[in-house]
Amino acid sequence: MQIESVTIRELHMPLVHFFETSFGRTTERRVMLVELRIDGITAWGECVAGEHPYYSEESIATAWYAISEELGPALAAREISSGRDVPALLNRVRGHRMAKAALENAVWDAEAQLKQVPLWKLLGGTRKEIACGVSLGIQASPDQLLDKISAELDAGYQRIKVKCKPGWDVEIFERIRGRWSQILLSCDANSAYTLNDLDHLKQFDRFNLLMIEQPLWNDDFYFHAKLQKELKTRICLDEAIHHSRSARAAIEVKACGIINVKVGRVGGFTEAIAVHDVAEQNGIPVWCGGMLESGIGRAHNVALSTLPNFSLPGDVSASKRYWKEDVIEPEVSVSKAGTIKISDEPGRGYEVRTDLVDRLTVRKQTIRQAAAVRA
Ligand code: OSB
Numbered sequence: 001m002q003i004e005s006v007t008i009r010e011l012h013m014p015l016v017h018f019f020e021t022s023f024g025r026t027t028e029r030r031v032m033l034v035e036l037r038i039d040g041i042t043a044w045g046e047c048v049a050g051e052h053p054y055y056s057e058e059s060i061a062t063a064w065y066a067i068s069e070e071l072g073p074a075l076a077a078r079e080i081s082s083g084r085d086v087p088a089l090l091n092r093v094r095g096h097r098m099a100k101a102a103l104e105n106a107v108w109d110a111e112a113q114l115k116q117v118p119l120w121k122l123l124g125g126t127r128k129e130i131a132c133g134v135s136l137g138i139q140a141s142p143d144q145l146l147d148k149i150s151a152e153l154d155a156g157y158q159r160i161k162v163k164c165k166p167g168w169d170v171e172i173f174e175r176i177r178g179r180w181s182q183i184l185l186s187c188d189a190n191s192a193y194t195l196n197d198l199d200h201l202k203q204f205d206r207f208n209l210l211m212i213e214q215p216l217w218n219d220d221f222y223f224h225a226k227l228q229k230e231l232k233t234r235i236c237l238d239e240a241i242h243h244s245r246s247a248r249a250a251i252e253v254k255a256c257g258i259i260n261v262k263v264g265r266v267g268g269f270t271e272a273i274a275v276h277d278v279a280e281q282n283g284i285p286v287w288c289g290g291m292l293e294s295g296i297g298r299a300h301n302v303a304l305s306t307l308p309n310f311s312l313p314g315d316v317s318a319s320k321r322y323w324k325e326d327v328i329e330p331e332v333s334v335s336k337a338g339t340i341k342i343s344d345e346p347g348r349g350y351e352v353r354t355d356l357v358d359r360l361t362v363r364k365q366t367i368r369q370a371a372a373v374r375a
């Protein structure tokens, strides 16, 4: 495959409902897309970095810089044979994993199209249908949250995850369990607690939660291991897992019983598969996380979720929960049974609506020149 050009775009897409976590509220997504021209076709990737560096160090601004100055030129004009070749071309740059993932995933997207195979099969997937959950942000009131949960259960979703933080946790779980004692329920703290909250966190055990996601510091698994010893509920790590090596370390020190795999957070499909594999070898289930993606990132998450150890429902839900109009056709839809059916079409299985992408684009830059070889 000969990479002819790398185009980055920023799109503005208002969310249907604001999304609030312990680190803040998002009302409009600034979506960053990568468009590759490669052997005469167009392939796409999405950079899932946030508007602000709150979830991780990366943001749209740092990803724009990293791709336009370093990663784009490292890939432009290259001849490569598969998505798996990309990490080696980008690894001179430290970090910037979400920026790298956008590029690598676009190359996998191209490879699937050119080989005329479904992307999910190229990734090693085996499922023809994937299980879906939802992630519900902090709401204006507990009653509003209960209304939302009720609507999502009616829609068929198999697992409800609620965002939590001090002041929005135990009372909320009481209310939810008072109404639905048996549903698959989990919570996500996005690092809102410290070990000083140990006695408080122990109360979470009363609610039969499937997991507690990233309760402590974003960069920690040592203290998560200490916490896990004190809890019956399994800890799931999200922010702290950067690659298969950190997954292995976290598993070895017993910091978690479940791992959330986000392809952007770990730097691309190659590493996401490696995280999946190391978890599988150690009997740790994984599920696919979300970053409020547009249809392109969403289609890629759907494909990744077909790998065998994605055995818990993911945060991969219907386009219409996020967007009035999504940038793919068909949009991602979820069945009454809370599943997404996997397409046998070659490529990503969802067409990109390039007219809509153009309309939503607020800036765009194309990189054609290869990086000058540096000493
Ligand atoms: O921690 O999983 C998270 C969204 C933005 C940043 C971090 C997280 C999330 C979600 C939303 O939970 C998942 C989704 O519906 O895309």
Ligand code: MG
Pocket: 188, 190, 213, 214, 238, 239, 260, 289
């Ligand atoms: Mg999370």
